Every structure is written in structure tokens, then in C-alpha cells.
Amino acid sequence: DAGVTQSPTHLIKTRGQQVTLRCSPKSGHDTVSWYQQALGQGPQFIFQYYEEEERQRGNFPDRFSGHQFPNYSSELNVNALLLGDSALYLCASSFTGTRNTEAFFGQGTRLTVV
Amino acid sequence: AQKITQTQPGMFVQEKEAVTLDCTYDTSDQSYGLFWYKQPSSGEMIFLIYQGSYDEQNATEGRYSLNFQKARKSANLVISASQLGDSAMYFCAMSEDQGGKLIFGQGTELSVKP
Numbered sequence: 001d002a003g004v005t006q007s008p009t010h011l012i013k014t015r016g017q018q019v020t021l022r023c024s025p026k027s028g029h030d031t032v033s034w035y036q037q038a039l040g041q042g043p044q045f046i047f048q049y050y051e052e053e054e055r056q057r058g059n060f061p062d063r064f065s066g067h068q069f070p071n072y073s074s075e076l077n078v079n080a081l082l083l084g085d086s087a088l089y090l091c092a093s094s095f096t097g098t099r100n101t102e103a104f105f106g107q108g109t110r111l112t113v114v
Numbered sequence: 115a116q117k118i119t120q121t122q123p124g125m126f127v128q129e130k131e132a133v134t135l136d137c138t139y140d141t142s143d144q145s146y147g148l149f150w151y152k153q154p155s156s157g158e159m160i161f162l163i164y165q166g167s168y169d170e171q172n173a174t175e176g177r178y179s180l181n182f183q184k185a186r187k188s189a190n191l192v193i194s195a196s197q198l199g200d201s202a203m204y205f206c207a208m209s210e211d212q213g214g215k216l217i218f219g220q221g222t223e224l225s226v227k228p
Contacts, residue, residue: 004158031213042118042205042218043159056215088157099147099212105159 002027004093004106012112013081021076021109025093031055032074033103034066035090043090049074050096078111086113116141118206118219126225127196134181135191135222137206143167146210148189150180153203153221162204165189196226 005024013019025032031050035043045058049068063079072093078085088110094103117140127133139148146167151159165173165180173180181190193200203223207216 033215035216035218040220042207042220043216045215045217048215058215090157090159092159094213097213099164099209101147101149101161101164103161103213105151108157110157 004091004104006089006091006106006109008109009107010110010112012114015081015083015113017081018077018079019081019111021078021089021091021111023074023076023091023093023106025072025074025091026104029093029095029104030072031094031096032068032072033092033094034074034076035092036060036085037088037090037108038084039087046076081113083113086111116143116146116208116210116217118208118217120206120219120222122222123220124223124225126227127193129198129226129228130195132192132194133196133224135193135204135206135224137189137191137219139187139189139206139208141187141208141210143210146208147212148180148182149207149209149216150178150189150191151205151207151218152200153205155202159205163191193224198226198228200224201226 033048034046037043048056052068088108090108091106148165150162179192206219
């Protein structure tokens with residue numbers, strides 16, 4: 001059983017560009033959360049998707065948007081990239097109604113903005 | 115506002131010895147959950163142990179135990195009989211709703227010496 005799969009693993013983009021990161025949840029999971037982890041910091045919650053709707057959002061600008069597909073996979077889009085967007089982006093999946101103890105994280109996408 | 119504080123950027127421990135990683139939290143909610151995660155260099159967050167705010171007993175999972183002192187708002191992780199494979203970043207996190215966003219601390223880098 002594959003766990004949470006994120007793609008790509010690494011990405012280099014130029015300031016001002018747009019980027020799309022992808023996440024496939026663990027089999028049986030229907031909820032996807034995204035986190036941004038800057039170097040040397042703890043992860044920060046971006047948003048959570050359930051039933052193709054954004055259910056909860058952290059303190060991130062509108063440049064950060066997402067989508068969830070009927071198969072529960074999810075995309076994170078970041079527009080007008082800034083140097084400060086360079087980070088490890090983590091996706092976590094879970095089954096709705098369960099505790100975060102049941103959440104599984106992917107290995108992340110490392111985004112570098114130059 | 116919810117906040118997690120980890121004051122130890124780095125810790126060293128001798129193999130087979132026990133180590134305590136500190137975590138304090140701040141919340142105005144009565145119901146919350148506290149989590150510890152391990153993050154190896156590969157990037158994924160691995161769930162270790164959970165403590166609910168109403169749990170009267172300290173949580174234990176194998177070599178991991180959580181020293182929960184509610185009045186002091188602390189939730190320290192104790193790793194017994196350290197192994198070389200325990201070398202990693204450790205994050206304390208909190209969630210105020212089941213399955214909702216996790217608030218992470220800054221992390222502690224643990225190095226186990228042979």
C-alpha cells in the first residue's frame with residue numbers, strides 16, 4: 001500500500017513564476033492538508049481540503065491556492081513566486097473525523113525560488 | 115493564540131541512554147491534543163506519540179513516553195535507550211480540533227553518539 005506520494009521531489013523556479021505541486025493521499029484517505037516548512041523551522045499549516053472544498057486555511061496570502069480532485073488527490077498552486085517561498089512543502093492525508101494521529105505525511109517537495 | 119515552544123535547538127545523547135526533549139505550549143482551549151513527530155533527513159513527518167488534554171495518564175509508545183504536565187503547559191518527550199537511528203529532527207505539535215490543523219514548534223535536532 002503506497003503511502004502519501006508527492007511530486008515533484010525537487011523544483012527550481014524563478015521569482016515571479018507560478019508553480020503547481022501535487023499530492024496523492026494514502027489509500028482510503030479523503031482529507032489532504034498542506035504545510036510549508038522553511039529551512040530550520042517547523043511546518044506551517046497552509047490549508048486543508050475535504051470533499052473538494054477548502055475546509056480550513058492558515059495565515060497565507062491568496063497567492064497560495066489549492067484544489068482537490070474527485071479521487072482525493074490534491075494540488076497546491078503558488079502564483080507570483082517570491083524568494084521567501086523557498087521551502088519544503090509537505091502534504092498530509094487522513095480520513096475525515098479521525099485524529100491527526102492517523103494522518104500520514106509525504107516526503108515533501110523542496111521548492112527553490114531563484 | 116496557540117503556540118508551541120521548543121527551546122532546545124540541538125541535543126546530544128549517548129547511545130543506550132535516555133533523553134528528554136522539551137516542549138511547552140500555549141492555548142486558551144480546554145480540549146486539545148499534543149503530538150510528537152520525528153523528521154529524518156528524507157523529509158517526511160513520522161508520528162510518534164499523542165496526548166489528549168483530558169488524558170489522565172501519560173502516553174507511552176514503546177521507547178517513547180510523553181511527560182504531560184497540564185498546569186505547567188508542558189509536554190516533554192522522553193526517549194529511552196537511544197539508538198543511532200533516533201538521530202533526526204523532533205517536532206512537538208498541537209491541534210485544537212480533531213483532524214484539523216497542526217501547530218508545530220521550531221524543532222529539536224537530536225544526535226545520538228555511538
